Amino acid sequence: MARASRRPGSAPANSENTRLIALLDQFAGPGQGQRFLARVLDTADNTPAIAREIARSAAFQRLYKEARTADIAGRAQDHGDAAFIDIPALDHNQPFEAQFREHFRPRLGKRADGFGMLFATLASRHPRPLIIETGCLRMPGNWEGDGQSTFMFDAFVRGGGGHFISIDALPESIDTARRACSSAANLICNDSVAGLYALSQLLAAPAALIYLDSYDLDVDDPLPSAVHHVLELAAVRPLIGSGTLVCVDDYAVGGQQGGKGMIVDKFFSSIRAQVLYSGYQRLWSVP
Numbered sequence: 690m691a692r693a694s695r696r697p698g699s700a701p702a703n704s705e706n707t708r709l710i711a712l713l714d715q716f717a718g719p720g721q722g723q724r725f726l727a728r729v730l731d732t733a734d735n736t737p738a739i740a741r742e743i744a745r746s747a748a749f750q751r752l753y754k755e756a757r758t759a760d761i762a763g764r765a766q767d768h769g770d771a772a773f774i775d776i777p778a779l780d781h782n783q784p785f786e787a788q789f790r791e792h793f794r795p796r797l798g799k800r801a802d803g804f805g806m807l808f809a810t811l812a813s814r815h816p817r818p819l820i821i822e823t824g825c826l827r828m829p830g831n832w833e834g835d836g837q838s839t840f841m842f843d844a845f846v847r848g849g850g851g852h853f854i855s856i857d858a859l860p861e862s863i864d865t866a867r868r869a870c871s872s873a874a875n876l877i878c879n880d881s882v883a884g885l886y887a888l889s890q891l892l893a894a895p896a897a898l899i900y901l902d903s904y905d906l907d908v909d910d911p912l913p914s915a916v917h918h919v920l921e922l923a924a925v926r927p928l929i930g931s932g933t934l935v936c937v938d939d940y941a942v943g944g945q946q947g948g949k950g951m952i953v954d955k956f957f958s959s960i961r962a963q964v965l966y967s968g969y970q971r972l973w974s975v976p
């Protein structure tokens with residue numbers, strides 16, 4: 690059957706097209722539907738390229754945000770999502786110590802002993818701890834690579850009480866952590882130095898644990914990461930009191946000592962902080 694001829698750049702008017710144009714107007718903005726339908730019908734432009742152009746429009750962004758953010762009442766999660774981080778469902782009546790022994794520790798590789806010491810010390814000294822972390826869970830299930838610390842801190846306070854705050858500059862990392870953790874985890878999307886400084890002005894009690902694991906370490910050029918982590922320490926200083934535990938991840942990497950904690954360590958050795966653990970991570974107790 691011959692197709693009706695039409696002016697290039699305008700889709701023929703019929704009731705089906707009118708509905709398609711109205712639909713495309715929703716995605717691409719008022720008055721844009723006709724133009725996009727004509728491009729699909731009249732040109733050889735590939736459809737993924739057209740779809741990407743629509744996805745960049747202000748109308749699409751607005752529609753996406755509306756659809757993703759409406760009706761979220763009652764979204765608080767009682768438990769973390771174990772399947773999301775690649776472990777079997779947890780028994781939520783099991784104490785944290787048993788969860789750590791059975792599910793977390795065997796997956797932690799080079800961080801197993803460091804986290805073992807950290808959680809044992811936390812449990813014995815700080816029954817309802819305030820835990821503050823920089824750099825949150827960005828890759829679900831990456832136990833050996835990153836550690837999944839955010840999930841474990843969430844599990845610790847979810848079961849035993851206390852408060853947990855984690856700060857990350859990237860919405861993508863915050864999104865992953867939000868999906869993995871329960872509502873016991875409070876996630877802040879901001880640069881860690883700015884976020885820690887704000888917390889230090891707002892909170893009164895010293896923290897039980899500060900876990901520093903943000904700015905990635907480049908083993909060939911460790912200084913930028915080491916400087917960032919000492920800036921974090923400066924920003925959070927008012928929340929560090931006697932007995933506060935401070936732990937830095939990626940401390941001994943590739944046979945070199947220091948890593949993310951190279952300058953933090955100089956400060957702590959100057960004030961004679963007790964080193965409770967030194968390995969892939971380094972853990973201090975503040976005098």
Ligand SMILES: C[S@@+](CC[C@H](N)C(=O)[O-])C[C@H]1O[C@@H](n2cnc3c(N)ncnc32)[C@H](O)[C@@H]1O
Binds near residue numbers: 835882903
């Ligand atoms: C190594 S990952 C953290 C891993 C996490 N602690 C875990 O165990 O799964 C580092 C994270 O730090 C974040 N980051 C890097 N620079 C930052 C900064 N200046 N402020 C806040 N977060 C930062 C990155 O977005 C990334 O998500």
